[in-house]
Amino acid sequence: MTEPAGANWRDEPTDWEQQGKLPRTRPSVPQKALASLNITAASMDPGLLDLPWHLPLEEWPKDNLAALPRGISRHVVRFARMGDSLIAIKETSEHVARQEYHMLRKLRRLNVPSVEPVAVITGRYDADGQDLQPVLVTKHLRFSLPYRAVFSQTLRQVTLTRLIDAQALLLVRLHLAGFYWGDVSLSNTLFRRDAGAFAAYLVDAETGELYPELSRGQREYDLEIARVNIAGELMDLAEGGLIEDSVDPLDTSERIMKSYRNLWAELTEKESFELGERWRVNARIRRLNELGFDVDELTINTTADGSQVQLQPKVVDAGHHQRRLLRLTGLDAQENQARRLLNDMDSYRADNHPELDEELSAHLWVTQVFEPIVKSVPRELGSKLEQAEVVHEVLEHRWYMSEKENRNVPMAEAVQSYLNTVLRHRRDEAAILLSTDTRTMNILESGGAPE
Numbered sequence: 001m002t003e004p005a006g007a008n009w010r011d012e013p014t015d016w017e018q019q020g021k022l023p024r025t026r027p028s029v030p031q032k033a034l035a036s037l038n039i040t041a042a043s044m045d046p047g048l049l050d051l052p053w054h055l056p057l058e059e060w061p062k063d064n065l066a067a068l069p070r071g072i073s074r075h076v077v078r079f080a081r082m083g084d085s086l087i088a089i090k091e092t093s094e095h096v097a098r099q100e101y102h103m104l105r106k107l108r109r110l111n112v113p114s115v116e117p118v119a120v121i122t123g124r125y126d127a128d129g130q131d132l133q134p135v136l137v138t139k140h141l142r143f144s145l146p147y148r149a150v151f152s153q154t155l156r157q158v159t160l161t162r163l164i165d166a167q168a169l170l171l172v173r174l175h176l177a178g179f180y181w182g183d184v185s186l187s188n189t190l191f192r193r194d195a196g197a198f199a200a201y202l203v204d205a206e207t208g209e210l211y212p213e214l215s216r217g218q219r220e221y222d223l224e225i226a227r228v229n230i231a232g233e234l235m236d237l238a239e240g241g242l243i244e245d246s247v248d249p250l251d252t253s254e255r256i257m258k259s260y261r262n263l264w265a266e267l268t269e270k271e272s273f274e275l276g277e278r279w280r281v282n283a284r285i286r287r288l289n290e291l292g293f294d295v296d297e298l299t300i301n302t303t304a305d306g307s308q309v310q311l312q313p314k315v316v317d318a319g320h321h322q323r324r325l326l327r328l329t330g331l332d333a334q335e336n337q338a339r340r341l342l343n344d345m346d347s348y349r350a351d352n353h354p355e356l357d358e359e360l361s362a363h364l365w366v367t368q369v370f371e372p373i374v375k376s377v378p379r380e381l382g383s384k385l386e387q388a389e390v391v392h393e394v395l396e397h398r399w400y401m402s403e404k405e406n407r408n409v410p411m412a413e414a415v416q417s418y419l420n421t422v423l424r425h426r427r428d429e430a431a432i433l434l435s436t437d438t439r440t441m442n443i444l445e446s447g448g449a450p451e
């Protein structure tokens with residue numbers, strides 16, 4: 001889609017301009033720069049046209065940019081404000097930008113966690129009519145953290161283990177969808193907090209390829225790339241003193257293999273058992289659900305003499321608990337958060353309204369448990385953590401308090417204690433940081449971790 005030159009510059013001042021928060025000046029854009037811009041996008045956000053595409057990304061004015069933690073990359077990548085949302089912009093070749101854009105669209109359709117593509121922009125020229133590199137634009141993934149920003153000061157072994165487990169689960173999901181990544185690494189992955197663990201998202205699909213199904217060799221090759229890259233990344237951290245002394249980078253990098261293989265086997269392997277052990281069919285389904293996967297089909301064969309049963313599940317989509325939570329409450333959460341919230345919802349029902357059906361009780365839980373917690377978070381603390389993560393942490397906090405004090409701590413008291421002793425002391429992790437935290441940015445850009 002090619003937009004006419006300057007078509008979108010607003011005639012009416014926006015609310016922000018009227019309130020004097022933004023200067024009301026038409027950006028000075030060289031004519032050639034706008035006339036030649038070519039934008040490929042599934043749906044057009046007019047805000048895209050307001051950005052200074054005629055400048056190399058490295059020279060973009062601060063006002064357009066958002067200072068957020070970013071992983072290490074070969075290309076120039078920046079976060080910019082577009083209307084009320086945030087986008088990530090990567091300067092690269094046209095071929096790579098288009099390929100990655102289309103690949104990310106396919107991955108979204110296949111329902112694997114990845115960043116969302118917005119547009120490819122080519123035909124960029126600077127004021128002197130010199131070519132500028134095309135860009136790939138993606139939506140900034142809210143509350144996501146590059147692995148170097150997950151920890152403050154030093155990365156502990158337990159956190160590292162959780163990161164690697166999340167990365168293994170992502171790789172399994174990609175492989176089940178037929179995606180060969182080719183460049184698996186912690187830097188090409190984004191992490192979101194997920195009820196004490198992490199949920200991993202693919203951020204860099206440049207080298208990826210999709211097949212109807214991956215061979216064992218392809219999967220093993222990807223896994224080997226993951227191990228080598230992770231080992232390298234951990235050695236870098238170790239050299240910079242950013243990792244707990246006791247962590248052995250090579251040993252730890254092996255964990256991705258183990259974690260991946262266990263998960264793959266549980267999800268796909270054939271299981272044989274005696275006819276009398278039929279309960280194992282349901283047990284397997286329950287285990288898969290626990291891991292967050294739904295079962296689409298079960299193939300059950302019996303041996304010729306009828307004494308043995310062979311069972312092979314066909315696993316579909318992860319997100320078993322996410323979907324149940326969404327169906328019951330309309331809340332969108334990560335998988336572990338959803339599991340945690342559903343547990344609370346189930347015990348709420350058992351304690352208060354065992355007679356009510358699941359949906360009605362879920363509705364009551366949202367209005368009497370979830371919403372009051374979310375509403376009690378003061379505005380200034382609202383951008384520290386995602387809502388579902390806050391509710392998870394409050395529930396956890398209440399449980400620990402009750403156990404320590406040996407009494408049933410009321411929810412309101414637990415919430416206050418959590419806000420004052422925990423949340424207030426956390427870093428902001430929301431996407432939209434209105435103030436620029438330059439110190440954190442400098443540390444991140446030089447490859448260190450924020451404090």
Ligand SMILES: Nc1ncnc2c1ncn2[C@@H]1O[C@H](COP(=O)(O)OP(=O)(O)OP(=O)(O)O)[C@@H](O)[C@H]1O
Nearest residue numbers: 070071073074075077088115138139140141146204
């Ligand atoms: N949509 C997004 N949301 C949040 N962060 C993003 C997004 N896109 C990119 N980033 C950040 O920018 C970093 C670099 O992006 P990316 O890996 O695509 O660049 P690259 O130059 O292709 O990397 P490589 O050196 O691996 O080729 C990522 O690690 C991530 O931290």
Ligand SMILES: [Mg+2]
Nearest residue numbers: 073187188204
């Ligand atoms: Mg990358």
